[in-house]
Structures are given as structure tokens and as C-alpha cells.
Amino acid sequence: MKKKNVNINVEYLTRVEGHGNIVVNVKDGRLETCRLDIVEAPRFFEGMLRGRSIFEAQHITSRICGICSCGHTLASIQAAEDALGITPTAQTIKLRKLLLHYETLDSHILHIYLLVAPDLLGVKSFVPLITSHEQVVRRALRMKKTCNDLCDILVGRHVHPISAIVGGFTKLPRPKDLDAMLDLLKGMGPDMEATVELAKTLKFPEFERDTEYIALVNDSNEYPFLTGDVGSTDGVRMNKKDYKKITNEFVVPHSSAKHAKLSRESYAVGALARLNLNYDKLHPKAKEVAAAIGLKPKCINPYLNTAAQLVENVHCLEDAIAIIEDLKNTGINYYEEIVVGLNEQFKISVKAGNGVGAVEVPRGILFHNYQIDDKGIITDANCIIPTSQNTNNIEHDMKKLVPEILDRSEEEITLSLEMLVRSYDPCISCSTHFLDVRFVNR
Amino acid sequence: MEKAKVAFFDFACCEGCQLQVANMGEALINVLGAIDVVEFREVMSEKWDRDIDVAIIEGSITNPHAVERVKQIRDKSKILIAYGSCATIGGVNGMKNGFPLDEIRRYVYGESYQFFPTENTKSVPQVVRVDYFVNGCPVYIPEFVAVLKAVLQGIPYYVPDYPVCVECKLNENVCMYDRGVTCLGPVTKAGCNSWCVNNGNICYGCRGVISNPNEKGAQDVLAKYKIPLGLILNKMNMYNKCRELEQK
Ligand code: SF4
Ligand code: SF4
Ligand code: SF4
Numbered sequence: 030m031k032k033k034n035v036n037i038n039v040e041y042l043t044r045v046e047g048h049g050n051i052v053v054n055v056k057d058g059r060l061e062t063c064r065l066d067i068v069e070a071p072r073f074f075e076g077m078l079r080g081r082s083i084f085e086a087q088h089i090t091s092r093i094c095g096i097c098s099c100g101h102t103l104a105s106i107q108a109a110e111d112a113l114g115i116t117p118t119a120q121t122i123k124l125r126k127l128l129l130h131y132e133t134l135d136s137h138i139l140h141i142y143l144l145v146a147p148d149l150l151g152v153k154s155f156v157p158l159i160t161s162h163e164q165v166v167r168r169a170l171r172m173k174k175t176c177n178d179l180c181d182i183l184v185g186r187h188v189h190p191i192s193a194i195v196g197g198f199t200k201l202p203r204p205k206d207l208d209a210m211l212d213l214l215k216g217m218g219p220d221m222e223a224t225v226e227l228a229k230t231l232k233f234p235e236f237e238r239d240t241e242y243i244a245l246v247n248d249s250n251e252y253p254f255l256t257g258d259v260g261s262t263d264g265v266r267m268n269k270k271d272y273k274k275i276t277n278e279f280v281v282p283h284s285s286a287k288h289a290k291l292s293r294e295s296y297a298v299g300a301l302a303r304l305n306l307n308y309d310k311l312h313p314k315a316k317e318v319a320a321a322i323g324l325k326p327k328c329i330n331p332y333l334n335t336a337a338q339l340v341e342n343v344h345c346l347e348d349a350i351a352i353i354e355d356l357k358n359t360g361i362n363y364y365e366e367i368v369v370g371l372n373e374q375f376k377i378s379v380k381a382g383n384g385v386g387a388v389e390v391p392r393g394i395l396f397h398n399y400q401i402d403d404k405g406i407i408t409d410a411n412c413i414i415p416t417s418q419n420t421n422n423i424e425h426d427m428k429k430l431v432p433e434i435l436d437r438s439e440e441e442i443t444l445s446l447e448m449l450v451r452s453y454d455p456c457i458s459c460s461t462h463f464l465d466v467r468f469v470n471r
Numbered sequence: 472m473e474k475a476k477v478a479f480f481d482f483a484c485c486e487g488c489q490l491q492v493a494n495m496g497e498a499l500i501n502v503l504g505a506i507d508v509v510e511f512r513e514v515m516s517e518k519w520d521r522d523i524d525v526a527i528i529e530g531s532i533t534n535p536h537a538v539e540r541v542k543q544i545r546d547k548s549k550i551l552i553a554y555g556s557c558a559t560i561g562g563v564n565g566m567k568n569g570f571p572l573d574e575i576r577r578y579v580y581g582e583s584y585q586f587f588p589t590e591n592t593k594s595v596p597q598v599v600r601v602d603y604f605v606n607g608c609p610v611y612i613p614e615f616v617a618v619l620k621a622v623l624q625g626i627p628y629y630v631p632d633y634p635v636c637v638e639c640k641l642n643e644n645v646c647m648y649d650r651g652v653t654c655l656g657p658v659t660k661a662g663c664n665s666w667c668v669n670n671g672n673i674c675y676g677c678r679g680v681i682s683n684p685n686e687k688g689a690q691d692v693l694a695k696y697k698i699p700l701g702l703i704l705n706k707m708n709m710y711n712k713c714r715e716l717e718q719k
Contacts, residue, residue: 072483072533073589076575077566085709088675092563095487095609139493156508159500167497174496185670187494188487188609192670199671370652370673371702 033058033435051446053431063428065420065450078410083109083379083401084195084372090397090412095188096139099132099180100390101397101412102190103255108397109195112384113377113405120362121197122255127352128183128193129254129388130345135176135187136391137300137338140454141224142169145335148448149231165227172220175213182206182213194369196377201366204357211353214346221346225318228339233332234445238429240329240422241292242302243275245389252303252310252344254389262305262327263292269387272396276413288421289413295422298393298415299453300337301328315344331426332452338391372405379405392416392454416455423453475524475623478510479554480544482530482537483564483592487609488555489529495612502616505623523548525622531557531564531713532593545599550622553595554615556608560679561594561713563608568592568712594713604630608677608710611663631661632681635674639665647673653698655706658684677710 036054054062074093078086087105091098103125110117117125142165143155152158159166177187183202185191192200202210245253246260259275260266267275276289290296304311304319308326311319319325319340324333369376379401386397393415400409426449434442479489489511492499509519526548532538545551556562567575568591576589595601603622605615621628635656639646642665647654655676656668667674693700 072564073567073575073579076570076578077563079578080569081566081705081709085706089563089566089709092485092487092608095485095490098485098487139490143493154511156503159503167500170493170496170499173493177494177496185666185672186609188490191667191672194672366671368647368650368652368671370647370654371706373653373698373702374651 036439051427051443051450053427053442053446055431055435058435060428060431063424063431065424065427075410075412078399078407081407082371083112083399083405083407084369084377086397086399086407086410087194088189091189093412093414096136097132097390097392097395098189099128099184099187099193100388100395102193103129104386104388104390104395104397104412106193106195107256107386107388108384108399109386109401110384111386112382112399112401113195113379114382115196115377117197118365120356120359120365123352123356124183124198124201125193126255127349128180128190129390130349130352131176131179131183132187133254133345133391134342134349135173135180136454137342138169138172138176138224140391141228141335141338141342142166142172145448145451146227146231148444148451149233168220168223172217172224175217179210179213182210194367196369197365197367199367199369201361201363202356204361207353207357207361211350211357214350214353217346221343225321225339225343228336229322233330233336234448235330236332236426236430236433236449237329238331238426240425241296242305242327243291243296243298243418244303244306244394245387246306250310252307252312252348257387259387259394260306261291261296262302265292269385269396272385272387272398272413276396276418278413278417289418290421295425296418297331297422297453298418299334300341300391300393301331301334302393303389304328304337304340311340312344312347314347315340318343331423331449334452334454338454379403390415393418416453419453419455423450423455474505474507476509476519476522477506477525477527478508478519478523478548479527479529480510480540482528482541482558482595483533484530484555484557484562486529488557488605488607491609491612491615502619506619521547525550525552527552527554528558528595529554531561532595532598533564533567533591534589538598541595541599550602551595551599552603552605552618552622553601554605555610556606556677556679556710558595559601559604559606560711561592561597562677562710564592565594565710565712566708568715569708591716592713593716597713597716603628606630606660606678607663611666614662632683633661634681634684635659635661635663635665635668635678637661638663639668639674642669644668648692648696651696653693653696653703653706655703657689657692658707675709676707680707680711680714 050066052064087102090105091102093101147154180187184193192198242262245257247253247257278289305326322336324336381403383400388395396413398411399407526544553559603618605618618628638661654673656674658680659676660678660681
């Protein structure tokens with residue numbers, strides 16, 4: 030048989046937020062290069078934070094990523110409060126969990142419908158789906174809008190929440206707001222069911238590679254998003270303060286996002302990682318859905334990250350309803366509403382310190398770390414986003430996948446690789462941007 | 472009549488402004504019915520290399536490659552819209568300009584910093600001619616729809632050049648100065664319906680500075696509330712640092 034030469038070079042991989050290139054080079058049937066290049070202009074957020082007030086950190090870091098703006102907000106606030114020695118109230122924690130659920134729902138819906146479904150339905154984007162699958166597109170946009178409306182009510186807007194700040198909330202939902210949110214959530218039920226039905230019909234590519242999965246873990250029976258220790262499927266468990274021992278970041282020349290590894294050559298974060306670590310704590314309805322689509326831990330097919338997102342959506346919807354019902358029962362304490370600004374009035378006492386935030390955002394665990402001086406000015410900052418933790422794992426997946434599918438056409442290989450990258454939902458706009466596949470025929 | 476060919480392009484930004492489009496919900500289908508979207512990388516695989524009627528540019532210009540790319544887009548586009556604060560005024564990316572470039576690169580990337588070329592952040596109008604502006608971080612969708620309508624009808628759109636305070640007063644908010652904190656509403660262009668103040672926060676100036684800020688009035692306010700000038704200047708730089716670079 031003739032030894033095969035394959036050269037793939039996909040520039041600006043579309044339908045991922047950010048810019049990236051996939052470069053694959055196979056010479057005489059041997060894989061020589063397999064890379065995920067990140068080519069986006071770095072934005073230097075960590076550098077820019079130095080010299081700014083800790084009370085501005087949330088506002089600035091939210092702008093790292095529009096899709097995960099609430100997640101960045103919450104990780105930033107957690108790190109700031111950790112540094113300042115503030116313990117949030119029980120009410121604040123409930124509302125923050127609610128906000129995180131809204132964003133997870135929103136982001137997963139966007140990913141499942143607009144970014145992945147076109148692949149699985151065999152079209153180039155959701156635009157042709159408007160004619161071929163109008164009801165599906167309408168449902169997706171309707172669900173997306175509902176999440177957006179929920180965020181509008183809770184924090185002013187989804188892209189760059191306004192009222193969630195260090196110390197709590199500048200505006201608390203009124204009773205009528207709680208009712209409105211409850212109606213919106215319950216109203217989403219039928220669309221969510223239809224989404225589950227749709228997902229059951231989708232066929233995901235078959236591919237497996239065992240890897241280490243990392244996510245928040247805890248000792249309670251709650252599926253953790255907002256707080257917890259950092260755990261792994263290889264048995265590691267550490268306090269979030271030790272996050273640098275988890276990520277072990279290293280810089281590679283071809284990518285402006287840093288790479289990460291822990292117990293083996295790479296690790297993965299995200300919905301599938303969370304599900305693999307915390308499956309037992311999912312809402313019973315979510316478990317039913319997982320069973321229906323054949324998803325159980327430990328699942329090592331990265332393409333099924335999208336399926337895990339769907340399972341999480343069912344969980345988040347149910348848990349969000351439960352949180353609001355609880356808030357309605359206990360009633361909201363409006364004395365907790367705060368006006369902080371830049372803390373000109375020193376309403377929040379400030380001291381020097383170091384704080385870490387570790388929050389599960391839609392794409393996986395996100396770390397923020399700030400060092401502040403005794404005036405509350407940031408002297409050092411570090412943010413480690415999920416995608417830069419996953420990039421290394423994606424490259425290792427590609428290295429295993431390409432030899433397995435070498436007998437296919439370049440087009441098919443390219444699509445499989447693009448779909449693989451997309452299944453991780455890589456939000457590269459975070460640190461930088463992402464993707465283009467390059468088969469380089471020499 | 473043939474539908475206008477519209478393309479979205481993103482530069483250094485968080486892509487939150489693009490996301491605002493997806494947040495329109497089913498109304499988006501009506502908008503898509505009125506235009507022909509030929510390129511929108513975040514949600515479409517399709518690419519377009521011919522002339523464009525309307526180019527919508529999101530993000531700031533931060534490296535030599537971006538300068539070339541935005542110039543090429545300008546050359547093949549009839550109308551160019553700067554979309555979101557990153558594009559219209561440089562936005563948060565401008566804060567980088569407060570640091571020596573090599574220093575900030577080294578801080579973020581350590582010894583490998585030379586792999587990451589960067590230059591001072593510029594807004595889109597500091598590099599190419601811009602026909603329409605949609606300010607905001609993120610953009611305010613009702614305003615974007617108004618701009619899009621104006622573009623399709625071939626009429627100008629005027630960004631409000633009065634302060635956010637005007638809208639804020641109409642919304643009957645208690646002024647943040649009376650609540651003891653500083654707010655950039657008095658020097659910031661309106662058009663967002665005082666979004667942040669309505670939600671209990673201050674205005675951070677994301678829509679850019681009005682052309683004739685009442686500096687005397689602002690100083691009086693600062694004096695009245697005993698607020699140091701440095702605090703305000705630092706806050707202004709969060710979105711408006713790029714003002715210091717010359718215009719094209
Ligand atoms: S203007 Fe703000 S919301 Fe829009 S892309 Fe820039 S950072 Fe994101
Ligand atoms: S709160 Fe801000 S925007 Fe509103 S009136 Fe006062 S200064 Fe102006
Ligand atoms: S209130 Fe100020 S910071 Fe908020 S959206 Fe309006 S202009 Fe931007």
C-alpha cells in the first residue's frame with residue numbers, strides 16, 4: 030500500500046469563540062506534526078490589572094470573555110473576597126449559584142445548538158438550518174433569550190453583569206422578579222424536553238482516549254459549581270490555593286494560550302470532567318437523561334462533552350427552580366443591598382492579602398488569583414482559563430485520532446478534527462483567540 | 472432589491488458584542504431576513520472573499536497583522552461599523568497602553584514573551600475611516616438595531632452627545648454622588664438608558680467621553696464630595712485610555 034501523505038491546515042477554525050489553527054502533517058503514513066495553534070492577539074489582562082483597585086477587578090476581568098462573563102465575575106469576586114477576608118452571606122451565595130446556573134444554561138445551549146448541531150446535522154452553520162430546521166433554530170434562540178432575560182432580571186444583563194460585585198449585590202431581586210424568573214425557568218421546561226429528544230437522535234463520533242479529568246469536588250451532596258476543592262479522576266485532591274500545583278502551566282511557542290498538565294501528559298476540564306467526577310450528585314432528572322443517552326462515568330469519548338452539557342442543562346434548570354423556590358420561602362433581606370463604587374467610603378475594610386477563586390464555568394474550572402497591598406491595589410494577578418487547560422489535552426486527542434482515521438479523505442479528517450476541537454467548546458477569546466486546520470502537503 | 476451583504480469581523484475583544492446579537496432571540500430571525508450575513512466566524516463556517524456592503528468590526532487593533540487585516544476589510548466594504556467599545560474607543564484593551572509593552576509581555580508570558588508580538592492598543596477609527604459607531608461594553612441592542620436601520624436606509628445615525636446623567640434623571644435613579652460614590656455619568660455619552668445606574672452600580676464610562684464635558688462642573692462635584700482627581704482619572708482610563716493616541 031502506498032504510504033499516505035496528509036497535510037491539513039485549517040485556518041480560523043470557525044464556530045469556536047476565538048481564533049485557532051489546526052496543523053496536521055503526515056509523511057509516509059507517519060504523523061509528524063499535530064498541533065493546535067492559538068493565533069489570537071493576546072490581551073494581557075493579568076498585566077493590566079496591576080495598579081487597579083481590587084474593587085475594579087470583577088468589572089475588568091468580566092471582559093475577558095463575553096460568553097463566560099458571569100463565571101469570570103464570580104471567580105474574580107471569590108478571589109477578591111478571599112484576599113480581603115470577606116465571607117459572603119448565605120443569601121449572596123444562593124444568588125451567585127443561581128447566576129452561575131443561568132450562565133451554564135445559556136452557554137451550553139449556544140454550544141449545543143448553534144455551534145455543534147450544524148456538524149451533527151451535516152451543514153456548515155446554523156444559518157441554513159433556519160430554512161431546513163426552522164423550529165429547531167427558533168427553539169434555540171428562544172431558550173437563549175430566556176437565559177438572557179433571566180440574567181437581565183438578576184444582574185442587569187448577561188454580557189457583563191452589573192449588580193454582582195465584591196461584598197454581594199448592588200440590586201436584589203424583588204418578589205415580582207423572583208416570580209418572573211420562576212415563570213421563565215418553568216416555561217423553558219418543554220423546550221428543554223424537546224432538546225433532550227433531539228439529542229437522543231444525534232450520533233456522536235466514536236473515539237476514546239483515557240485521560241485525567243479535573244473539576245471541583247466536595248463532601249456534600251451538591252453538584253459543585255461555585256465552591257469546593259479541586260479533584261481529579263486520578264485521585265488528586267487539593268485546596269484551591271494550590272491551583273498552581275494542578276495546572277503546572279508551560280508556554281509553547283505555537284500558541285498564545287499556555288498549556289497545562291498534572292498526573293499525566295495532559296488533563297481535561299469541562300462538563301464531561303464534572304460529570305465524571307460528580308455524577309452521583311446530579312439531579313435525578315439529569316441522571317435519567319444521562320441514562321437515556323448512554324452517558325455514564327467514566328466516559329472517555331471527548332465528543333460526548335456536548336452530551337454532558339445537555340445533562341448539566343437539565344440539572345441546572347431543576348436546581349435553579351429549587352433555589353428560587355427556596356428564596357421565595359425565606360424571603361429576600363434587602364438590607365444586604367450594597368453601594369460600593371470604588372469603596373471610596375471604605376464601607377468594606379481593606380487589608381493586604383492573597384486570594385484565589387476557583388469556579389466551574391461552562392467550559393471547566395477557572396482560576397483567578399490576586400495579590401493586593403494594604404490599600405487594596407492589585408500588585409499581582411493570574412487567571413487560568415479552562416481552554417488553556419484543555420488545549421494540551423486536545424492535542425493529545427488529535428495525536429491518537431489522526432492515525433486511527435488516516436484511511437479517510439482529507440476532508441473527512443479535517444471535519445473530524447474540527448468537530449473534536451469544537452466539542453471542547455473552546456472559548457479562546459478568554460486568554461486569546463483560536464483556530465485554523467492546516468494539512469501541509471510537502 | 473438585493474439584500475445587503477453583511478459580515479462580522481472580530482479583533483482583540485471578548486466577543487460579548489457579537490453575543491448580544493444571539494441574545495436577541497427569535498427577533499434575530501427577522502433581522503436575518505432583512506440582510507444577507509455572508510461571514511460571521513463565531514457561528515458560521517462560511518467564508519466570503521468578495522466585496523461587502525456592510526462590515527461590522529468588533530474589537531481593538533493590537534498588532535501589525537490586525538492593522539493590515541482591518542485595512543483590507545475597509546478596502547472591500549462600502550460601509551464600516553465600529554461595533555462595541557473595544558472598536559469605537561479601544562475600551563478595556565487600552566489599559567495595556569499604561570505599561571511599557573515589553574514589560575507587560577514579559578509579565579504575562581515570562582521568558583517566552585518574544586513569541587507574542589503586540590503594539591499599543593488602537594481603536595478602529597484610529598486606523599481606518601469609520602462610517603457608523605455603536606458604542607458600549609457591551610453594545611445596547613436597541614441602539615444597534617437603530618443603527619442597522621439607518622445603515623440600510625442610507626441615512627446617518629447620530630450618537631447622543633449628552634451625558635448619561637440625562638437618561639439617569641429620567642429614570643429617577645438616586646444619584647450615586649448622593650450615595651457617596653463617584654460615577655462617570657456626567658462625562659459619558661448617553662444611549663444606554665443609564666444601564667448600570669439602573670442596576671445599582673456606577674457608570675464606568677464605557678460609551679466614551681462626550682465632546683464637551685463640563686469640566687468646571689465636574690471639578691465642582693469632585694470638590695463638593697471631596698473626591699481626589701487621581702481616582703477619577705484612573706477610572707477614566709479603564710475604557711478611554713486610547714484617547715491619548717492621535718486620531719487617524
Ligand atoms: S466592547 Fe466590551 S462587550 Fe464588546 S467585545 Fe469589547 S469587551 Fe466585549
Ligand atoms: S448616578 Fe451617575 S449618571 Fe446618574 S445622575 Fe448621578 S452622576 Fe449622573
Ligand atoms: S451606564 Fe456607563 S458604563 Fe454603564 S453601559 Fe451606560 S455608559 Fe456604559
